[in-house]
Amino acid sequence: MDLYQELILEHSKRPRRAGLREPFDAEVHHVNPTCGDEVTLRIRLAGDVVEDVSYDSLGCSISIASASILAEQVTGRPLTEALRTTESMRAMLTSKGADPGDEDIVGDGVALAGVAKYPARVKCALLGWMAFTDALNQAGAEIPKESHV
Amino acid sequence: MDLYQELILEHSKRPRRAGLREPFDAEVHHVNPTCGDEVTLRIRLAGDVVEDVSYDSLGCSISIASASILAEQVTGRPLTEALRTTESMRAMLTSKGADPGDEDIVGDGVALAGVAKYPARVKCALLGWMAFTDALNQAGAEIPKESHV
Amino acid sequence: MPSHDTSARDLAPEELAALRADFPILTRTVRNGNPLVYLDSGATSHKPVAVLDAERDFYTRLNSAVHRGAHQLSEEGTEAYEDARARIGRFVGAPAQEIVFTKNATESLNLAAYAFSNAPLGSRLRLGPGDEVLITEMEHHANLVPWQELCRRTGATLRWVPVTDEGRLDLDALPALLTERTKVFAFTHASNVLGTVNPVRRLADAGHAVGATVVLDACQSVPHLPVDVADLGVDLLAFSGHKMLGPMGIGVLWGRSGLLEEMPAFLTGGSMIETVRMEGSTYAAPPQRFEAGVPVAAQAVGLAAAVDYLERIGMDRVTAHEHALTERLLAGLAERSWVRVVGPTDLEDRGGTVAFVVEGVHAHDVGQVLDDSGVAVRVGHHCAWPLHRRFGIAATTRATLAVYTTPDEIDTMLTALDRVPEVFGLAS
Amino acid sequence: MPSHDTSARDLAPEELAALRADFPILTRTVRNGNPLVYLDSGATSHKPVAVLDAERDFYTRLNSAVHRGAHQLSEEGTEAYEDARARIGRFVGAPAQEIVFTKNATESLNLAAYAFSNAPLGSRLRLGPGDEVLITEMEHHANLVPWQELCRRTGATLRWVPVTDEGRLDLDALPALLTERTKVFAFTHASNVLGTVNPVRRLADAGHAVGATVVLDACQSVPHLPVDVADLGVDLLAFSGHKMLGPMGIGVLWGRSGLLEEMPAFLTGGSMIETVRMEGSTYAAPPQRFEAGVPVAAQAVGLAAAVDYLERIGMDRVTAHEHALTERLLAGLAERSWVRVVGPTDLEDRGGTVAFVVEGVHAHDVGQVLDDSGVAVRVGHHCAWPLHRRFGIAATTRATLAVYTTPDEIDTMLTALDRVPEVFGLAS
């Protein structure tokens, strides 16, 4: 099953940077109404940099791995880079398999490329990233207009 | 067109005993919701006898002819006979053509036997008879239990 | 009909013959072995084989509870369902997320009407005493009774635009009726009795000028005219699948996204929720919010096939074809002095719905004589009883056309109609 | 399952094979070329060719707006529609005039719920503050959210019967919950998650003892058990066609005639009226009162064909067949220590719905592994979120059986399930 790459199982079993930490600038709670999966996610910004992403994720291996990869990829990065990563993940996940993902931009996120072939699971993989974008908005971060996230 | 027997056209053009008369014991108003046809019908009882049936009928040739035949058949008759006629008409009209009607009981009503083959028109032919039964009820006439009218 | 259609080509006889072969029912015979002449498409249209096949294909390949499963069948079924939504949306110029699937136009219009009583107190949408709902005297019961019921529930007042003797909306009466008290203005695009096509844009603009929400009953336009929701300028628009070559059991409510977003849930249950707790629930964004229960995916796919079918012909040509037939029918009726058309007798802003009375003969009897010749028309008040009362008649005989109707069928009907004076002994 | 079924014969392998040939989709392959093993019939069932043919036959021979025309097509269509109503009624032991056609069980239940807020003030049915609606913690959202919304509209209070750890209704809690304040008692016949079959008669009698109207969600019983409305003793009963081998787009609300008669209109429009004037309308008697719009005749005819199909097999035998499969499935799961069934593990008063969790693996992941082997199950909360919360879990994996399910399919599922510990590296 190409869906469950080692890397994904790895992330889902030992999610990076998991848990909810203080201080934070915004906290959001997102659910997937079809399966009841939930994520609570906090962000802490330091100027233009994402200083911390902390989260509590209740869900399937794909949604937990995705949140873990998110935290790993965006923490400590400038906002613009974090947004580029988010946009790349979204593009890859909604490509129905056409976009294999760019490892330079999404890092371990490429391991989730297989999810795009399972439309019902795309929402699982996107859950954390949507929460992240929402949290940025709530924290008042400036998200450039071109971004489709 | 076996539906439009001479006798029916005859009754529909010159409906017998038409118009609303005084005195009366009950007046009812019935409509056919699919086509908007209406009948207002009054009855006057004298003991066990139907003394008068008067009516104002707005409708197709079948419904007008049927009301006319009703008035002709039941006026001056004992209640039991009128009910028997009504029951015979109902049976004939809902028989899908199986019951040709008994001229001894329903008189000119047999001319309406063809209507039974046109389910959408059965309601037209029944309209007056249903109003008649309703009027009897409202006038407090005793309708024997076995009657299915 | 709108002037932009007049340039389109009518259907050539070979084209029409080829098209009719797609509708198996048209080869049926009825009373006395007569070929069926179906002039009741305004009640429900027939469905081409492509539509029946699309539904069957769904059931035999993709059948599943869409949006409710993660297995392959449900994934493929969901994709087919959402693809159907997008195609049907495109057909009326709307993005997919503004298309709500219902069971028919009646449900669509009830969904709209209930929004104005289900909205929480204090919401912009919630009606109350002093508020008014404006409709017209030519509405189908489906765009009339739900508003009466809304007024009953909320204490709002129902008003209506009268109809002229010619069968047009009396626009002179509009300014007095459409006021800042008017919260909803609901009217039909094309009358299902008179054939009248109303000046939607003008009415919608007038409605918006006083701040009303504008609701359009597009049941009798979407199957016959090119319809673009942006051009029309209304807020909500309802139509039924079964009148536009699609299956029974599916209808559409289109709504401006901003408005759908504001509207409260109507039917509640599975698939329309965000979170559910015993203590209370929150609901999904539109269109899901309004689609409670396992979706009617087979019917959606069938309706999308109907839309494809119409698009392959071209809606301009559908209009042109029906326009030519309407002209033929009106001309034939005009030749018969004992026939009186109820509705516009000119072709301007008029669709292929022609209602008439034969003086001295009830519509039921007229219809029966036509039926005896195999001609299927509708008789009665056609779910527009107040409109009939306005014209002082209980019932009319109504012929309605569709893309598969032929000129010969019009002629057959006219010939059959000539038996009416004979049978009922009128001096003709 | 009820004890009266145990005498019926199970389906013999040849019978089952012959029956499966009626369902073309069952020959389909899915992921990796695996044959489809469809264990999601609780979401929607497949439809035998007889049902698809019945619908198609309607469209190609009788297509018309039933109850709206006097021509032959409409006459024949109307007869087919009303004949379908009678057959479907007989299937659940009800006279035709007590059968209301809706689009699905969700609409049926909403129709029921709206009756208690649409009823005029002062009517026995109208709810208000101080009144209570009692449901249970095991309800599908379709029999839960409409009652929440009813309470929101009327100021009534929602209460619920809790569920025990074994997945049964906690009947000890009933006396305190069911009081003279309870105006509506709504519960499910069979849980769509736990498989539990509730003691309907006992609950209905208790409801009636306090004067409540008793509403039954029979979505998961009518397709699987012999159901007779008189035996059950409830007042209203809802089910969906698509879960019982019938088409999408049709549902049923059965109601005691006296009660239907009292209930106010819900969806309003054509075909449900008695008279319409601009100033106000009156409505037809049931069932027409509740069937606004052009009726879904093709779907009614399809559902009647489904009922015929089930009757030819015999509902006792359907039950016996599914009972044997449930036993096999529960036994197989019991052998796997890493699986925990949510719901009764004995066969007493239990249907062929089996939900379970694999400790340490999310249901989505379990379902995905099964799907990879061609086994279609449902994962998530199955529109019973509060019930899942009650058990402290977000999601379960659910297998649901139907008359066409085979013992081999159960075995295939169990074998596929064994891949789960492997893939996710559990110590099994």
Ligand SMILES: Cc1ncc(COP(=O)(O)O)c(C=O)c1O
């Ligand atoms: C117990 C139960 N009730 C109600 C429903 C709702 O049925 P539908 O979605 O067909 O309206 C379902 C199925 O989804 C169910 O399983």
Ligand SMILES: Cc1ncc(COP(=O)(O)O)c(C=O)c1O
């Ligand atoms: C103008 C108009 N509005 C609404 C309707 C209602 O459509 P349906 O019965 O499909 O809901 C109809 C047809 O019956 C119609 O002609």
